[in-house]
Amino acid sequence: MGRKGREGGLKKYQKVKAYLYERIMDGSYVPERPLPPERELAATLGVNRMTLRRAVEELSYDGYLIRKKGSGTYLTSEKVRKDELIAEKGAEEQQAFRLISCALCRERGYGSRMLELSEDSEEGYWRIRRSRYLNHLPFAYEDIYLRERFFPAVDVSYYAVGLHRMVQEKGGELHPLRQQQVEALLCLKTTGKILNVREGSPILQIKTWFYRARDEEPMLFCRSYHPGDSYTFRSRKIVIK
Template sequence: MASTPPRYRVIEEHLLERIQSGAYPVNHQIPPEEQLARDFGVSRMTANKAIRDLVQKGYLIRQAGLGTFVTDRKAESSLHEVLSIASEVRSRGHTYSNDVIRCEAIAADDEVALRLAVRVGTEVFHTILVHRENGLPIQLEDRFVNPRWVPDYLDTNFAEQTPNEVLVANCPISDVEHVVEAMLVDSQTAQWLEINTATPCLCMVRRTWSDEHLVSYARLIHPGDRYKLRSRSRRGA
C-alpha cells in the first residue's frame, strides 16, 4: 500500500506545479501561509515548511513586509566546489546537452603558457564546448589541459563525459583557483551563447591542480541573466 506524502510536501508540490506550469510566473506573489494553511487544512507551521523548502531550492524568495514571490531560478554553481555542469543541470530535473566547438592540440601562446605553467610553444590540449540546459546555452567552456597529466583527453566522447568529469576521473582535484569578473563578449562568443553582444556576462577563470600538478586552465563564460555563482563559508566559533 502506497504511503501518504507529508502534508507539507503536498503543498510544496502544488506550488511547484503552479510555478512550472506558468500559472505563477516570475515575480508573482504566492498565497500567504495563513491562506495555504486554511486551504489544505494544516497548521501554519506546516505551510511555512513547504514555502521554506521552495525558498531553499531557489523557486521562491521572501521579501520582508511584502510576502513571498516566485523568483527567476537561474542555473547556479558553487565557487567552492568543482562540480560537473551536467550533474548540476540534471540535479534540477532538467535536460543536459552540449555542442563541441573545438577539440584540438595547439601550441601554447604567452597567456596559456603562463596560466598552465608551461613553456611557450608547448603542445597543450584545447576544447571549446557550449553547455546547454533544456536546449538553452548557459555556459561557454574554453579549456586548456596539460597533456602530460591527461594524455587521452582529446579522445573523449564529450557527449557522454564533460571535460570536468574526464579530469576528475584521471587527476583527482586537490586545489582550485577561481577569478570571477563581469564582461561583455565578442560577436563569436555571443553567437555561440545565443545572446546579444550587449548582454552582461560572468566570466570565471578556473585553474585546477592535482597534488602539485597544474592540470587545467579554463574560461567559463555565463550569460548573466541565465546563471549565478554561489559562495558559502562557515565562520569559526
C-alpha cells in the same frame, strides 16, 4: 593570497554546499517550490548570506539549482542536471553539449601561460571549445585547456564530460585543488552568437584552474562565459558539522 590560502578559505561554504546537496538528494527540495529565502536559510544554517550565496552559486553551476528572477532559487529537474548532461541523440537543438573545436597546440600564448608552461618547454596542451545547453538553450561557452602531460590523448569521450569529472576520470586526480576568478564583462560578437545574447550585453566570465593536490601543478584551465541573467560557479561534496 596564495592558492593554499584560498583553499583554506573555502571550507565553510563547501560545508554549506554539501548540506544543501544532501537536502536535494533526500528530497527535501522539489523543483516546483523555491528554496527558503536567503535570509531565512542563512539564519537556519548559522552562516552569513555571502557564504550561503557562494554555496548556492556552486550548486547552480553544477545544475542542481537555478535562479529565476523575481521568483527565487529552485531545484532543477533530474534530466537537466548539468554535471550529468550528455549529448542527446536526435535533433541538434536538443544536444546538451556542442563541440566547437578540439586541437593539440604547441604554440606559446594565452593557454600556455594559464597552464604555467615555460617558454622553452616542449610540452603541448589540448584546447577544447564547446557550448553547453540547458532546456535546449545555451547557458555556457567553455574554452578549456588541458596539459598534455596529464591528458596525453584527448578523444570524443572528453566532449560531454564536466570539468571536475574530466580531471578525476581522465586525469587521474581524485582530489584536485581548484581556484576560480569571476568577472562581469560585456559580451563580444562571437561569444554572443554562441550564447544567443546581444553584443554588449552583460555576461559572466569564470576562470577555473585545477591543480594536482600534492604539488599544485596546473592540470586544466577553463574560461567559461554565461549570460548575465543566469547562474554561476561549480561544486563537490563535503559533510556539514
